[in-house]
Amino acid sequence: MSGNSIGKLFTVTTFGESHGIALGATVDGCPPGLEISEADLQGDLDRRKPGTSRHTTQRREADQVEILSGVFEGKTTGTPIGLLIKNTDQRSKDYANIAETYRPGHADYVYDHKYGFRDYRGGGRSSARETAMRVAAGGIAKKYLKQQYGIEIRGYLSQLGPIKVETIDWAAMDNSEFFCPDASKEAELVAYMDALRKQGNSIGAKVNVMASNVPPGLGEPIFDRLDAELARALMSINAVKGVEIGDGFDCVNSKGTDFRDEMTPEGFLSNHAGGILGGISSGQDIVASIALKPTSSLHLPGRSINRQGEAIEVVTKGRHDPCVGIRATPIAEAMMAIVLMDHMLRHRAQNYDVQSTLPVLR
């Protein structure tokens, strides 16, 4: 398995290239009896879908998912669920000119080194187009976790360039073109993005994602700690350069008295830890943040080399997102859902007999 699967018991395996025939995923290990249909998955796919505003790539993809197996009479059977999304707006010819050159900041150069050649059409497998399947697969996990355990997973844009979100209002987020939960920042974001697009430049972003109602006990010490697995899953999203759990890097200049989340019979007094202690969920909200780099596809020329090692200048002409962080929110939610689902199953396996009478704090 060359890296295209995630999850030990709830396993998602994906295939497909940006400008290939189709994208696919196999979801293996889903418990039987879950009511699911394409409609349950389409909502998040539409949230991730390109071309819905002028602030994202203009590629038009319906991203219509088909369930090919594993569901019978409206319910999961316990056997693998095959998912398929056909690509409809391939324009591979746009990319012929980059076949011999390496776009700086892209995976072109390293794919060539690794595999000896590459599918240069829009980045092929390295394109973030692949994340559509994660969103589809994650939708299954989301629904199960919600229905069986009341777990709610939600993300939002918390920073875009210099603009930081200050309040979280989920309704505002649903109406935002940027997954921004702070309505007071929306106009500022629009203006910033319009200016950026005119420049032909791109910008980074920070996305937060959280899960509530997670029971205490999920996560497997030592190496499969819940935070370690979340870090891996979130870092595997295209363009992510950093992952934090709870306070993250702010802990570097924190004192123990400030950071440790004290407990009372009424609950935890704070959540600096982000809902994970010793790699195991504590019952508090699980909180993670990711940093997404500015895309390297720019209308502004950059220095690079070609396959022969000669100096060239690159200008990216194709369609692309000036801020890949914008559409990252449903992807981050999906990855968190997949990890939590996997650990829920793992926990049930080993600790099936544990009948805890301990107090549950939030």
Place this chain on the structure above:
Amino acid sequence: MSGNSIGKLFTVTTFGESHGIALGATVDGCPPGLEISEADLQGDLDRRKPGTSRHTTQRREADQVEILSGVFEGKTTGTPIGLLIKNTDQRSKDYANIAETYRPGHADYVYDHKYGFRDYRGGGRSSARETAMRVAAGGIAKKYLKQQYGIEIRGYLSQLGPIKVETIDWAAMDNSEFFCPDASKEAELVAYMDALRKQGNSIGAKVNVMASNVPPGLGEPIFDRLDAELARALMSINAVKGVEIGDGFDCVNSKGTDFRDEMTPEGFLSNHAGGILGGISSGQDIVASIALKPTSSLHLPGRSINRQGEAIEVVTKGRHDPCVGIRATPIAEAMMAIVLMDHMLRHRAQNYDVQSTLPVLR
């Protein structure tokens, strides 16, 4: 496998508790023919060892590693390498008083929820004592990578509370009590830690770790990207709350023109990406940072609950590190070594036939 193994081809499995009989590791998948002895591993174990300065825990452990198998006539045979470290300074009685209580910020509460009960002696399996085996196992990876590929893996303390390192001088680091590569900060660190210890408080820290001479091509898209696997491995270290690759969270407010690392025939012009593009090593130095929270074991009282859910006050009496980040450097190096080693083997497997004639840039 309940989470105590890491690596797909170069696999490290550990066991052992803080105050149990022994710690052990099995290293499976090491190539045959590597000259190795206990002495090769002891150096890093001594760097991680407690009790070597007044700034770390006063527990005295020799941390003497034994190789029980997998090495014959001084060379690895290709079969699993059994490693053992006997605990010599257990004082489990120190911990009887916490058997019924939950130390805030520790894993006590969540282990109880997960497993129905716990080994309360010094945190049992959740103790950072477990990391000794990672260092031993990582030493094997380090030696192989150095010898076969010239790969050098080194870490250092880059920040402790408010004190930030400004220059990197490896010789200074070797002489530092804090793995601090900036001799001009040493006195400041001593003073800070002495004051902290008097207060009975603790502080967070940031550790950087880097690998040089890594060939381009390591890392498996999609989910097993090199950065994703590093994030998981580093986040699995006790007390880590954040992981960055390259510029990390600084990318949030970066423009594409600033962030993309341009290439020339002479090499890359910058390394914002931290040596990883599209999840694959680029040949540049691989650079990661981790944030370590302040330990929650404090001489200062904190509010908590006991197993019955009643409010209590906790004061930690045992021996502990006021800054767990100090001893984290060799652990972070070991985890990076294990991940790189694993991906080297994975890369060789699939891409054995690839004969790249492409230019290699640094």
Place this chain on the structure above:
Amino acid sequence: MSGNSIGKLFTVTTFGESHGIALGATVDGCPPGLEISEADLQGDLDRRKPGTSRHTTQRREADQVEILSGVFEGKTTGTPIGLLIKNTDQRSKDYANIAETYRPGHADYVYDHKYGFRDYRGGGRSSARETAMRVAAGGIAKKYLKQQYGIEIRGYLSQLGPIKVETIDWAAMDNSEFFCPDASKEAELVAYMDALRKQGNSIGAKVNVMASNVPPGLGEPIFDRLDAELARALMSINAVKGVEIGDGFDCVNSKGTDFRDEMTPEGFLSNHAGGILGGISSGQDIVASIALKPTSSLHLPGRSINRQGEAIEVVTKGRHDPCVGIRATPIAEAMMAIVLMDHMLRHRAQNYDVQSTLPVLR
């Protein structure tokens, strides 16, 4: 991963039900640069295909495979290869009558116990229809092994009921309706099967599969021995009840002097071991045999129970194979190819540096 994947580095994941929309497979880990097209896979699919003679099921399926990803400009790229076969001759209504009953010898009863309900259309996921994807995926492994290493994998029917094959003539096999390599038995087989079909009964079979030109060294002691992995792969084929390597059960009454394969500078003097010693390939032909039970779908009534536990009588009306062993040959070849391919990659990973100057015996 709930059991629908095989292989550690060359990984095949399948989905799909007998009467669902489609069958699919994802092949992950294939080395880059292999020339491959649908035509390379179709040959073996056609060999396995139902409805080609009166001795097999009359279900008509084109079994036309599509490659959806992982191949660019005619070559594998190193990224996952998505394969799809659409079902064209579903007749799920045929099976409505078995929705509430358990066919004896079938998986109906156990699926219901395991998952709480089941897809009763033709056995759903438990149908041997799933093996089409194995043949498609195995075709990729076959081609790589042949091209890079000269490895040839071939199987044949060695026994059907009381009729035992006595000579192996590959050309005869290619012309046989039964994968029978002994032309002198063909008429006997035809007569036997015609009589059997008239009775409405079924019969078991034995299939042998062998690989030649396998280099010595493949297989990972201890648990992933090559023979252990072959046993698992072959036993996972529907209806298989036994697996032998080399002489198999004949060794029970063999003496050491007879069984050990002596070596001379000119080669091994015998191959009782079937090409595997200590779980590692010896360079001799790898030889395995499998026993396939008679299908339980009969026109003759059998006693059973329904979902309510009441006694019923079952007669299977649908289309089925009177001897599932007949079409098993290409499936067994595919499974052997997948295992050898996986172990080739694993061997290259760990033992990349081994430069053996030892004599190679055949």
Place this chain on the structure above:
Amino acid sequence: MSGNSIGKLFTVTTFGESHGIALGATVDGCPPGLEISEADLQGDLDRRKPGTSRHTTQRREADQVEILSGVFEGKTTGTPIGLLIKNTDQRSKDYANIAETYRPGHADYVYDHKYGFRDYRGGGRSSARETAMRVAAGGIAKKYLKQQYGIEIRGYLSQLGPIKVETIDWAAMDNSEFFCPDASKEAELVAYMDALRKQGNSIGAKVNVMASNVPPGLGEPIFDRLDAELARALMSINAVKGVEIGDGFDCVNSKGTDFRDEMTPEGFLSNHAGGILGGISSGQDIVASIALKPTSSLHLPGRSINRQGEAIEVVTKGRHDPCVGIRATPIAEAMMAIVLMDHMLRHRAQNYDVQSTLPVLR
């Protein structure tokens, strides 16, 4: 992981060589709360132990197991269980003479090819001495399955050379020097083995192993079928050349009407399938058989080659078993226990919510 681990959730990883310092195992994933001590494991270790009768190797090993971790106050904690057995009767000098030669039928030649060199002391890692750790680890699984589910796992010698067992009497087996459950064959076996030993030859054997009270539902289609995983686990035992489930190879000449196990409200009418249908346990006894080849270590000279490829004659002088099948019974039981335990945990994970009201037949 180079093959020294088995089990997905209940994972056993072993290390150690025949004449190394120690053998070890790590058992990861055991549910918490199981009462266990060394004494629980020693019984089966003593059954497997060499040197207890004149019919087995005369090497004297106490095979005293130590539990190093994972058990606290007499109960498993849910964290990994470290097991250690020190070798006490190494005589590696006995083997200096085989360092340059290949014993026919042994793994010497293939290890050399695979790894470039080998630990020649008694076969090193390829020795069946390694199976001691399987028995120790399997003991944990056995106890859990017995206690939580009433599952009983028992094996016996069913054939040795030409001598076939005809009746099964567990009490007779406990008193037998051969794990023979048919007291009427004991004298015959003694005579046969005495004669064989005088000749300096060896003989094959067949061992049966069965599990009763296994609930229906264990096993994961498609590739991780219960029978497939049993086949792999049993084939991984040294010297095994064949595995059968239920009737095994007898099905080749069976008709469907004879083979399918009909069901009535009172239970199954037969158990040709060996308790597994479609890869899933049916609730009937799980029955497997293995064929063990005659050991190749003989006092009778055999032709072979040395490392230079020159013809030599080999006579094995060391201590060895004239019938390795004799001591295989507890090993086969252990492997079956490990597989069932793993699948019990896997089943609980995915199908936790399934509340079956279906009739359970035996």
